[in-house]
Amino acid sequence: MSQKHFNLVKTCVGARAGELNTSHGKVLTPLFMPVGSQATVKTLTPEDVKGLGFSMLLANTYHLYLRPGIDVIKKLGGLHKFMAWDGAILTDSGGYQVFSLSPLCKITDEGVKFRSHIDGSEHFLTPELAIKYQEALGSDVIMVLDECSAYGDDAGKIKKAMDRTHRWAERCLKAHKKKGQALYAIVQGGMFPDLRKASAKYLTELDFPGYAVGGLSVGEPKEVTLPIIEQTTALLPSDKPRYLMGVGSPEDLVEGVARGVDMFDCALPTRVARNGALFTRQGRVNIRRAIYAKMDKPVDPSCDCYTCRTFSAAYLSHLFRAEELLALRLATIHNLRFINNLMRDIRNAILDGKYDAFARKFLSEYQTTNEQTRVEQKGKWLKGRK
Amino acid sequence: MSQKHFNLVKTCVGARAGELNTSHGKVLTPLFMPVGSQATVKTLTPEDVKGLGFSMLLANTYHLYLRPGIDVIKKLGGLHKFMAWDGAILTDSGGYQVFSLSPLCKITDEGVKFRSHIDGSEHFLTPELAIKYQEALGSDVIMVLDECSAYGDDAGKIKKAMDRTHRWAERCLKAHKKKGQALYAIVQGGMFPDLRKASAKYLTELDFPGYAVGGLSVGEPKEVTLPIIEQTTALLPSDKPRYLMGVGSPEDLVEGVARGVDMFDCALPTRVARNGALFTRQGRVNIRRAIYAKMDKPVDPSCDCYTCRTFSAAYLSHLFRAEELLALRLATIHNLRFINNLMRDIRNAILDGKYDAFARKFLSEYQTTNEQTRVEQKGKWLKGRK
Numbered sequence: 199m200s201q202k203h204f205n206l207v208k209t210c211v212g213a214r215a216g217e218l219n220t221s222h223g224k225v226l227t228p229l230f231m232p233v234g235s236q237a238t239v240k241t242l243t244p245e246d247v248k249g250l251g252f253s254m255l256l257a258n259t260y261h262l263y264l265r266p267g268i269d270v271i272k273k274l275g276g277l278h279k280f281m282a283w284d285g286a287i288l289t290d291s292g293g294y295q296v297f298s299l300s301p302l303c304k305i306t307d308e309g310v311k312f313r314s315h316i317d318g319s320e321h322f323l324t325p326e327l328a329i330k331y332q333e334a335l336g337s338d339v340i341m342v343l344d345e346c347s348a349y350g351d352d353a354g355k356i357k358k359a360m361d362r363t364h365r366w367a368e369r370c371l372k373a374h375k376k377k378g379q380a381l382y383a384i385v386q387g388g389m390f391p392d393l394r395k396a397s398a399k400y401l402t403e404l405d406f407p408g409y410a411v412g413g414l415s416v417g418e419p420k421e422v423t424l425p426i427i428e429q430t431t432a433l434l435p436s437d438k439p440r441y442l443m444g445v446g447s448p449e450d451l452v453e454g455v456a457r458g459v460d461m462f463d464c465a466l467p468t469r470v471a472r473n474g475a476l477f478t479r480q481g482r483v484n485i486r487r488a489i490y491a492k493m494d495k496p497v498d499p500s501c502d503c504y505t506c507r508t509f510s511a512a513y514l515s516h517l518f519r520a521e522e523l524l525a526l527r528l529a530t531i532h533n534l535r536f537i538n539n540l541m542r543d544i545r546n547a548i549l550d551g552k553y554d555a556f557a558r559k560f561l562s563e564y565q566t567t568n569e570q571t572r573v574e575q576k577g578k579w580l581k582g583r584k
Numbered sequence: 585m586s587q588k589h590f591n592l593v594k595t596c597v598g599a600r601a602g603e604l605n606t607s608h609g610k611v612l613t614p615l616f617m618p619v620g621s622q623a624t625v626k627t628l629t630p631e632d633v634k635g636l637g638f639s640m641l642l643a644n645t646y647h648l649y650l651r652p653g654i655d656v657i658k659k660l661g662g663l664h665k666f667m668a669w670d671g672a673i674l675t676d677s678g679g680y681q682v683f684s685l686s687p688l689c690k691i692t693d694e695g696v697k698f699r700s701h702i703d704g705s706e707h708f709l710t711p712e713l714a715i716k717y718q719e720a721l722g723s724d725v726i727m728v729l730d731e732c733s734a735y736g737d738d739a740g741k742i743k744k745a746m747d748r749t750h751r752w753a754e755r756c757l758k759a760h761k762k763k764g765q766a767l768y769a770i771v772q773g774g775m776f777p778d779l780r781k782a783s784a785k786y787l788t789e790l791d792f793p794g795y796a797v798g799g800l801s802v803g804e805p806k807e808v809t810l811p812i813i814e815q816t817t818a819l820l821p822s823d824k825p826r827y828l829m830g831v832g833s834p835e836d837l838v839e840g841v842a843r844g845v846d847m848f849d850c851a852l853p854t855r856v857a858r859n860g861a862l863f864t865r866q867g868r869v870n871i872r873r874a875i876y877a878k879m880d881k882p883v884d885p886s887c888d889c890y891t892c893r894t895f896s897a898a899y900l901s902h903l904f905r906a907e908e909l910l911a912l913r914l915a916t917i918h919n920l921r922f923i924n925n926l927m928r929d930i931r932n933a934i935l936d937g938k939y940d941a942f943a944r945k946f947l948s949e950y951q952t953t954n955e956q957t958r959v960e961q962k963g964k965w966l967k968g969r970k
Contacts, residue, residue, distance in 0.1 A: 265902065517622075527909075
């Protein structure tokens with residue numbers, strides 16, 4: 199790439215504001231990418247996503263490989279054209295999905311054999327194929343194939359997976375030829391600081407344009423996650439972007455940025471929206487609760503999203519109770535706009551040199567309660583959806 | 585109402601072009617109203633509906649009475665404000681839903697006792713209450729409470745229901761006080777020409793601002809429906825709008841207009857859209873069929889809707905196969921835009937004095953096949969939805 203992939207603009211304690219240069223425009227960091235695994239951010243058109251302020255989203259090689267197939271998308275002009283999105287796209291290699299969704303998954307040094315969660319058909323994915331598929335999709339940032347460990351695996355098992363991840367990262371680097379596409383490595387090593395250190399060292403020596411912190415949010419408690427993030431980002435070069443995969447609740451975004459993370463993706467904001475859980479600066483609220491049934495004000499009177507500008511909480515509550523499809527879109531719009539505005543505020547606080555105060559204030563006001571877990575598990579009429 | 589509710593602009597053989605004057609603007613006829621029974625046209629925002637070209641929609645008193653409750657909507661400023669729709673609204677009285685959805689339904693001269701299809705609770709609806717509720721909703725056109733007969737009922741039973749409908753119509757007329765709201769009567773009489781004649785005579789003498797043709801599309805074959813429509817509209821005053829309830833497939837719209845109908849509503853275009861059946865001038869196509877899986881062109885290259893302007897048939901097909909929620913919205917947008925454009929073309933053909941040629945050409949090109957029935961019954965992942 200002629201331009202530098204990443205420019206660090208400002209650092210404020212550990213938090214960083216920067217810019218990613220991609221083949222589909224400049225993207226400001228810290229960055230949240232809405233999840234569009236199957237080439238669609240659930241319930242939204244690309245116009246909607248752009249209108250909410252996002253300039254980069256995430257799609258998934260595993261999902262797109264199985265359906266509609268990489269060849270179909272390639273034939274139709276690549277992923278951007280296929281889904282009519284002219285912003286930037288990051289594709290995950292599909293490694294995580296192979297490990298988490300496939301009913302069978304057999305790993306050798308050569309690659310990973312897995313079964314489709316859709317029809318049970320057998321497939322084989324190698325580092326070289328992961329690159330080939332992502333080159334065909336034409337995404338702006340692509341990821342190496344890595345071996346994911348489970349929380350609770352012992353150090354020997356974690357190390358073995360990490361070593362294989364390193365060998366695979368080298369093969370990915372060697373296989374990757376497409377210009378205008380940045381290939382990121384994924385630091386593994388589980389919850390073991392020594393392994394994280396070894397992984398960061400190995401991968402940074404290979405000089406990738408970006409680094410992801412992998413193997414987190416796999417069931418470990420948050421007291422374990424945050425120090426690992428902090429330790430890992432400290433081991434990464436400051437002139438390369440750091441991407442924390444699969445993290446994106448409001449509180450985790452604020453905490454992650456404080457620990458030097460530049461990029462995030464997460465299905466949580468859109469998934470909980472479909473369950474009726476809406477973000478406010480005071481925490482998540484469950485729109486199905488009785489207090490909203492007659493409320494004339496928007497869910498969040500301070501919010502500038504289409505949903506809050508247009509409808510009362512009572513109307514949104516009605517749509518959820520009546521199981522109307524519009525409910526899902528309106529709630530998604532609200533939650534993503536909340537996240538977009540939060541990322542904007544985060545960046546401005548860093549640029550103003552006031553991130554620490556911003557984060558403290560946000561985290562003191564934003565309540566996380568047990569209710570959230572209940573809300574997340576509800577989603578009655580969409581049960582079983584991915 | 586200070587202005588005349590309906591102006592007949594032009595007649596072409598039996599087809600009529602006109603204008604409805606409502607408290608929420610002028611509406612051109614022939615008119616199709618998208619169905620928003622629960623105060624939402626399924627999957628669409630009011631902005632979407634307006635953008636598709638519609639200026640009037642239908643909502644349902646039965647549904648809104650049960651959920652969220654008439655009082656809630658009234659307290660929130662009426663139905664227009666509640667659903668953020670500044671166009672015109674017609675509400676059905678709920679009579680048809682009481683008869684078709686309630687697990688129990690007991691009719692006396694006083695009114696109808698029914699059970700909620702949601703929670704089984706017992707309710708009582710009278711002509712006076714139907715008016716009171718619709719006044720509270722604040723819709724622009726409201727309907728009398730009528731007694732609906734089933735196809736196959738004998739003449740005696742049909743006549744009894746018709747006579748009660750007439751008495752109820754008079755009570756509705758007497759109860760209705762709200763200005764700026766037009767109350768339509770509903771002509772009954774089943775498939776019996778003599779009864780239709782008696783019903784039209786009785787109701788036109790009461791001088792309502794509009795008349796619906798009720799009791800059709802209740803299971804009778806189309807060869808029976810069309811002559812009854814033609815015969816009934818001929819009995820109605822030419823300076824009042826005629827509304828054919830629950831009819832709205834493309835071919836039925838063309839046939840209905842030819843028989844002097846001015847207004848239609850129907851859930852079919854939006855319902856079949858959610859099942860993956862898309863309208864084209866050649867007939868409905870099932871987007872899930874294999875031929876669309878790799879098709880680079882839009883479903884209907886001649887269509888100007890957002891879906892066809894933006895996405896390939898392959899992408900839409902992918903969304904349906906992947907059971908993505910965006911599929912439902914994109915298909916709904918297409919089908920409603922198709923209907924909107926059809927109504928525009930119909931009106932222009934009438935104004936040009938060429939409706940007969942237009943209708944013949946449309947009906948000769950638009951194929952109806954057995955496949956349609958299959959498509960309609962599919963809707964796998966929305967089964968059971970209303």
